[in-house]
Amino acid sequence: MFPPPDSVGIVTPQRRRFGALDLQCGVRLPAFELVYETYGELNADRSNAVLICHALSGSHHAAGYHAETDRRPGWWDVCIGPGKPIDTNRFFVVSPNNLGGCHGSTGPRSTNPANGEPYGPNFPNVTVKDWVRSQAMLADALRIDAFAAVIGGSLGGMQAMQWAIDLPERIRHALLIACAPKLSAQNIAFNEIARQAILTDPDYRDGEYVKAEANPDRGLMLARMLGHVTYLSDDSMGDKFGRELRSGDIASGHDVTFQVESYLHYQGRSFSKTFDANTYLLMTRALDYFDPAHEYGDDLVAALSVARCAFLVVSFSTDWRFAPERSDEIVDALVAARRDVVSVGVEASHGHDSFLLPVPRYLAVLSEYLDRVARECGQ
Amino acid sequence: MREELRIIADLVAPGARVLDLGCGNGELLAHLQQHKDVVGYGLDNGAEEIAACIRAGVNVIEQDLDDGLARFADASFDLVLMTDTLQAVRAPDELLDEMLRVGEECIVTFPNFAHWTCRLQLASRGRMPVAKHLPYTWYATPNIHLCTFTDFETLCRDKDLTITERFVVDQAYRQGALINRFPNLFGTTAFYRLRRTHA
Numbered sequence: 383m384f385p386p387p388d389s390v391g392i393v394t395p396q397r398r399r400f401g402a403l404d405l406q407c408g409v410r411l412p413a414f415e416l417v418y419e420t421y422g423e424l425n426a427d428r429s430n431a432v433l434i435c436h437a438l439s440g441s442h443h444a445a446g447y448h449a450e451t452d453r454r455p456g457w458w459d460v461c462i463g464p465g466k467p468i469d470t471n472r473f474f475v476v477s478p479n480n481l482g483g484c485h486g487s488t489g490p491r492s493t494n495p496a497n498g499e500p501y502g503p504n505f506p507n508v509t510v511k512d513w514v515r516s517q518a519m520l521a522d523a524l525r526i527d528a529f530a531a532v533i534g535g536s537l538g539g540m541q542a543m544q545w546a547i548d549l550p551e552r553i554r555h556a557l558l559i560a561c562a563p564k565l566s567a568q569n570i571a572f573n574e575i576a577r578q579a580i581l582t583d584p585d586y587r588d589g590e591y592v593k594a595e596a597n598p599d600r601g602l603m604l605a606r607m608l609g610h611v612t613y614l615s616d617d618s619m620g621d622k623f624g625r626e627l628r629s630g631d632i633a634s635g636h637d638v639t640f641q642v643e644s645y646l647h648y649q650g651r652s653f654s655k656t657f658d659a660n661t662y663l664l665m666t667r668a669l670d671y672f673d674p675a676h677e678y679g680d681d682l683v684a685a686l687s688v689a690r691c692a693f694l695v696v697s698f699s700t701d702w703r704f705a706p707e708r709s710d711e712i713v714d715a716l717v718a719a720r721r722d723v724v725s726v727g728v729e730a731s732h733g734h735d736s737f738l739l740p741v742p743r744y745l746a747v748l749s750e751y752l753d754r755v756a757r758e759c760g761q
Numbered sequence: 762m763r764e765e766l767r768i769i770a771d772l773v774a775p776g777a778r779v780l781d782l783g784c785g786n787g788e789l790l791a792h793l794q795q796h797k798d799v800v801g802y803g804l805d806n807g808a809e810e811i812a813a814c815i816r817a818g819v820n821v822i823e824q825d826l827d828d829g830l831a832r833f834a835d836a837s838f839d840l841v842l843m844t845d846t847l848q849a850v851r852a853p854d855e856l857l858d859e860m861l862r863v864g865e866e867c868i869v870t871f872p873n874f875a876h877w878t879c880r881l882q883l884a885s886r887g888r889m890p891v892a893k894h895l896p897y898t899w900y901a902t903p904n905i906h907l908c909t910f911t912d913f914e915t916l917c918r919d920k921d922l923t924i925t926e927r928f929v930v931d932q933a934y935r936q937g938a939l940i941n942r943f944p945n946l947f948g949t950t951a952f953y954r955l956r957r958t959h960a
Contacts, residue, residue, distance in 0.1 A: 713822060713832075714832050714833070717802055717822075717833065717837070718834060718837065724820060724822075725822040725823055726811060746808075746812065747811070747812070750815040751815050753816075754816065754818060
């Protein structure tokens with residue numbers, strides 16, 4: 383049956399154009415567009431809106447289907463829909479594609495009005511703070527004064543944290559899932575390897591691959607393969623693939639392909655067909671540069687003291703990209719700042735990726751928390 | 762609210778910063794938030810308890826008490842509470858120290874192993890006591906460090922902790938002349954309010 387009863391069904395992306403935005407890097411974007419989806423209905427006092435912030439490779443397409451023939455729904459369909467944790471019967475869900483993205487919002491593939499050519503590698507550096515400001519402009523356009531909740535996993539959680547600090551009057555709850563207050567040296571190192579894979583691909587052409595009618599498929603594929611390993615846990619890879627062979631046999635050493643190799647090749651290849659290399663570079667840099675404590679004298683407690691919203695912080699036991707200890711840093715700073723916080727550590731075997739998966743305890747916690755959020759806005 | 766929690770609630774100063782160890786379903790914190798304007802955080806490690814806390818709208822951090830309180834800075838709370846939990850932790854003496862490191866004072870409650878019903882069962886039948894305030898069989902009890910009021914007070918003396926208030930009750934949370942005269946024999950539960958003794 384299509385659509386499934388707990389799906390938002392067929393959704394149509396929308397698009398809005400905005401005026402100038404002064405980016406943190408000092409560059410002024412004269413104008414930009416954001417593409418976004420919405421699910422559910424805004425209530426009469428416009429208090430039931432929630433903002434979904436996507437992670438590194440996400441998009442505005444968080445739930446539902448674009449066409450009946452779609453093989454898969456949006457990236458967070460597990461959590462968003464009627465009766466699901468982010469219940470579209472109760473909330474008005476806004477899900478934009480971030481500025482600098484490659485799914486329709488202004489980004490490296492857009493035309494630079496200054497010269498009529500694609501921005502390519504010259505798209506200015508955008509930061510998590512810039513994203514928050516652009517998302518607030520979208521909220522203005524939708525006449526949403528304050529979000530009942532800003533929700534995100536991983537890099538999305540960082541945007542929710544930045545919302546809490548930068549726009550404390552416009553956010554009632556921040557849900558930070560599999561998040562960290564800033565990247566560790568190891569995190570940055572992984573990102574840099576991914577970037578080098580792209581930058582050293584001969585088809586990257588100094589970032590002008592669109593003009594050259596080429597694409598750094600190889601670099602993107604390597605970047606994605608590396609990323610994927612860091613999103614999973616040793617156990618979950620073991621469970622999923624073990625040492626099983628897809629072809630060949632080890633005794634003769636001929637044509638040996640492990641299942642895990644073939645899986646990574648597939649993931650990498652499909653990613654390289656759908657994701658823009660310059661966007662990947664830009665998004666990983668935004669991750670690396672994220673450090674909301676910095677402008678508060680490197681004091682996370684001081685930064686979070688500015689917040690007025692309540693927080694839900696969720697971590698996953700086998701996440702080693704943003705390990706539970708990283709969430710604890712946020713929680714401890716929130717307690718020191720005397721902010722309201724619920725902190726939950728979910729036992730889950732799938733590493734960082736757990737935040738995208740239907741882990742029962744995780745969904746139960748989200749449901750419970752968002753039920754409270756919905757009640758607060760009269761839904 | 763459970764009578765035990767009502768007694769504690771009365772002991773909490775308005776506006777206090779409170780940490781509740783083993784906060785359960787959060788009903789004490791919810792009460793303190795509503796009626797005493799406290800800034801409170803609960804610690805618990807049960808999934809159902811955490812869910813109940815979320816429902817009650819209280820702050821809760823999922824954590825095993827046996828992992829200690831190292832995450833909290835010195836003197837970050839006015840009051841640290843622990844109801845009916847001391848006897849179930851791995852190192853109650855160390856936890857008491859920690860409670861008075863992160864908090865100015867603490868309130869601890871626990872069941873009395875020297876209540877006369879327990880003494881009688883051990884003395885007359887040679888059996889591990891099972892009573893209303895200690896309802897578990899020896900093999901299925903979460904209580905791994907049971908003690909008596911006298912034991913606890915000895916520990917406090919050894920650790921140089923000052924008992925600023927003691928409140929002993931029976932199963933129905935009543936006080937009485939007999940309990941006041943022989944608390945360690947007739948009391949089932951004690952509420953202790955502690956501070957570090959300053960030199």
